Amino acid sequence: MKTNPLHLDKEKMRALGYQVIDHIVDHLDGLPEKRTNYTLSYDELEQKVDPNLPLNPSDPEQLITELNEFIASTIVHTSHPRFYSFIPSPAHFMSVMGDTMASGYNAFVGHWLAGSGPAMIETITIRWLCQMFDFPEGSGGIFLSGGSMANLTAVATARKVILDNEAEEAMIYYSDQTHSSMAKGLKILGFRPNQMKPVETNDSFVIDTEKLELEIVKDLKNGSKPLCIIGNAGTTNTGAVDDLKTLSSIARKYNAWFHIDGAYGAAAILSEDYKHEIKGIELADSITLDPHKWWFQTFECGCLIVKDRMHLYDTFTVKAEYLFDTIRELKEINYYDHGVQLSRSFKALKLYMTMKTFGLNAFAKAITHGIQCAEYVESILCNLPGWEIISPAKLAIINFRFTAEGYDLDVLNKSISNEILNTGYAMIITTRLNNRTVLRMCTISPETTQEDLNSTIELLNKIAHKIIQQ
Numbered sequence: 001m002k003t004n005p006l007h008l009d010k011e012k013m014r015a016l017g018y019q020v021i022d023h024i025v026d027h028l029d030g031l032p033e034k035r036t037n038y039t040l041s042y043d044e045l046e047q048k049v050d051p052n053l054p055l056n057p058s059d060p061e062q063l064i065t066e067l068n069e070f071i072a073s074t075i076v077h078t079s080h081p082r083f084y085s086f087i088p089s090p091a092h093f094m095s096v097m098g099d100t101m102a103s104g105y106n107a108f109v110g111h112w113l114a115g116s117g118p119a120m121i122e123t124i125t126i127r128w129l130c131q132m133f134d135f136p137e138g139s140g141g142i143f144l145s146g147g148s149m150a151n152l153t154a155v156a157t158a159r160k161v162i163l164d165n166e167a168e169e170a171m172i173y174y175s176d177q178t179h180s181s182m183a184k185g186l187k188i189l190g191f192r193p194n195q196m197k198p199v200e201t202n203d204s205f206v207i208d209t210e211k212l213e214l215e216i217v218k219d220l221k222n223g224s225k226p227l228c229i230i231g232n233a234g235t236t237n238t239g240a241v242d243d244l245k246t247l248s249s250i251a252r253k254y255n256a257w258f259h260i261d262g263a264y265g266a267a268a269i270l271s272e273d274y275k276h277e278i279k280g281i282e283l284a285d286s287i288t289l290d291p292h293k294w295w296f297q298t299f300e301c302g303c304l305i306v307k308d309r310m311h312l313y314d315t316f317t318v319k320a321e322y323l324f325d326t327i328r329e330l331k332e333i334n335y336y337d338h339g340v341q342l343s344r345s346f347k348a349l350k351l352y353m354t355m356k357t358f359g360l361n362a363f364a365k366a367i368t369h370g371i372q373c374a375e376y377v378e379s380i381l382c383n384l385p386g387w388e389i390i391s392p393a394k395l396a397i398i399n400f401r402f403t404a405e406g407y408d409l410d411v412l413n414k415s416i417s418n419e420i421l422n423t424g425y426a427m428i429i430t431t432r433l434n435n436r437t438v439l440r441m442c443t444i445s446p447e448t449t450q451e452d453l454n455s456t457i458e459l460l461n462k463i464a465h466k467i468i469q470q
Contacts, residue, residue, distance in 0.1 A: 016060055021100075023068040028079065028093060032447070035424030036083045037076040045074065081447040082426040082456055087236060087264050087290075090445040091298040094357050098350025099298050107346040111326040111334040115346070122348035123333055128355070129289060130305050132269050134282040140309025142338040143347040146302035147263030150288035151230075152185030153304050153312075153339055157286065158228040158257030159189070160315040170227035171219050173197045175207035175242060177235040179261060195224075205240040205391060205433070207231070209250065216254055226256040233278045233287075234265015237431055237440070239374075239397035241265060244280030251285075260284040263302070265395045267294035270364040274371050277395060291351045294367060294396075294444050301347050304339075312338040366446035370396040373443035373453060380457050386464065390438045399431065399438045402464040410437035412467065419463045426456045 008016070040048075048070065078089040108114040109122060122143055130139040144150050159167050172191065174182055176198045186196050197219075199212045216226050229251045231242040244260065251258035260266070260281055266289055268274045269281065281287065286306045291297040306312055317337040326334055336342040355363070374393035381387040381400050391399040401413045414437055417430050431440045439460070443453070 012060075016064065019061060019064050023064070024096060025093075027068075027072055031077060031080050032082075032452075034072075034077060034080065036080045036427040037421060037424060038073050039076065040074055076427060079445070079447075080427070081445045081449065081452050083445070084441040084443060084456070085427045085429045087293045087442055088444055089292050089299060090296055090447065091292070092296040092354055094354040095297040095301075095350040098353040101353075102346035102349045105346075107349075109344045109346050109348075110336045110342045111323070112328055112332040113326045116332070118346045118349065119333055119335060121346075121352050122335065125348040125352045125355075126303070126305060129303060132360075133266070133284075133287060133305065135305060135307055138309060139305065139307050140312065140333075140338070141303055141305035142312060142335055143344075144302040144304060144339060145300040146292065147179065147261065147288050147290045148181035148185060148302075149340070150263070150290075150302045150304040151179070151182050151259070151261060152188060154257075154259045154286040154288060154306075155182075155185060155228055156189060157306065157311050157315045158259065161311050162227055162255070162257050163225065167191070167195075167227065169224045171195055171197055171216075171224045172228045172230065173199060173212055173215065173226070173256075174230035175199055175201050175205075175232060175235075177201050177205050177207075177237055177240060178230060178232055179236055179263065182230060182261065201240070205235060205238045207242045207247070209243055209246045212247075213250055216250070220254075226251075226254040228257040228259055231258065231260045231284070232265075233260050233262035233281050234268070234395045234397075236264065237397075237433060238391040238399060239265060239394035239442075240391075241278055241395070244278070244283060248280060248283035257285050258283065259286045259288070261288045263288045263290035264293050267363075267367055268371070268395055270360055271368045271371065272364065273368050274395070294370065295351060295363070296354065296366070296446070297350050301351060309333075309338070316340065367444075369446055370444035370448075373448055373450075374398045374441065376450060377441060377443065377453055377457065380453070384457070384461060387461075390433055390436065396444045397440065397442045399433055399440045401436065401438045402460075404464075404468045407468060412464075413437050413439055415467055416460060416464050419467070420460060423459065425459055426452075428456075428460070 077083055079091050107118045109118045112119050126141040159165055163170055172186060183196060197215055200208050202208050229247055231244050231247045233241050248258050265278060266287060268278050286304060289303040292299050292301040316339055335344055374396045378393040378398055386402055387400055388403050389400050402416060403409060414430055417428055417439060420426055420428055428439055428441055430437050
């Protein structure tokens with residue numbers, strides 16, 4: 001009788017599972033005492049990984065221990081309370097548990113027949129998100145890998161709905177602060193560079209709506225057709241929010257789709273104190289959301305919501321004979337009809353579990369805390385000689401730099417960033433605003449304390465003065 005060469009008995013699986021969870025819990029519990037960042041070179045890492053094909057078995061317990069040590073010492077810790085770079089992903093343990101359950105059951109959420117329960121969870125979770133943004137009955141969406149795929153999916157949907165895929169003369173408009181995933185997605189969808197229209201922003205890094213309309217009028221005279229106007233609800237660089245109400249009016253005026261990239265800042269809708277910052281977001285035809293950012297989920301967890309879920313169906317549905325048996329009632333959603341993927345994992349479970357565990361009021365407090373942390377940093381810097389605010393605190397993002405007479409300020413602030421990275425105490429990297437290199441902090445971790453912020457700024461100030469005194 002043949003036996004499964006890959007078999008693990010129940011007790012072995014249980015022991016290995018406990019081992020993995022113990023490592024994760026110890027890691028998360030000890031994060032504040034760890035370095036924020038570990039980055040090794042290719043040559044360094046090549047010495048740490050066995051390049052030979054693993055033809056023979058090895059001890060899984062030892063392997064887990066070795067990999068735990070390897071992974072923890074070769075990544076930046078995006079859940080660290082002093083990780084302020086990019087847009088952090090301070091993932092909650094309940095999200096880890098959701099990922100674990102979804103992977104353990106290996107749930108297939110491509111169609112209702114194979115994963116009716118998971119599809120129902122995804123449908124309900126999307127319904128919650130639509131309700132948050134005051135989308136009407138009949139709205140819907142789909143969970144995706146992240147904001148990049150959500151933005152791509154939104155423009156593909158717009159192309160079908162607005163121009164029935166006849167996009168040869170289509171134009172897409174967005175600000176020069178829009179996330180790079182938009183240009184990449186347009187390139188993948190086959191749009192030419194001259195069909196992509198980044199519009200200048202003002203001193204607040206918000207799209208200039210007058211220049212936008214002038215561009216549209218000029219393009220119309222040249223025979224082009226407005227396809228999509230993209231607004232930002234929290235840009236990556238500064239947290240800036242475009243004038244969403246005016247963008248909506250312009251989109252309606254020219255019969256264009258209005259998409260909002262809210263991958264980061266749309267989460268502010270839950271904060272009673274700050275939701276006014278993204279007023280007008282409910283006017284969008286579609287919104288990109290990224291639960292693996294300010295909704296405290298693990299990678300990969302993105303989402304697109306649309307005012308009319310049938311627009312997704314009309315854009316992505318195809319017929320295949322091997323899928324005929326999966327076609328059931330229309331309300332029983334086959335998510336392969338709503339996006340690119342047929343094989344899909346159960347991404348919605350972790351967000352569902354986290355929201356159900358803590359409730360949206362707890363999320364609201366955590367989001368408000370993140371915004372107030374950046375405002376607190378601004379208050380410190382405003383009273384600290386030598387420091388200049390480049391863009392004020394907005395949706396938990398602030399940009400600033402150190403100034404000193406006689407120094408190349410770009411080089412100086414890059415050096416400050418390099419030095420604090422070398423300490424491992426906090427992770428703060430630079431960006432470019434108005435042709436200036438600046439330091440940028442994003443403070444969305446609910447674990448970040450005033451003590452963390454005080455000590456971080458104190459260290460930055462110490463580093464800055466040490467550099468100019470050398």
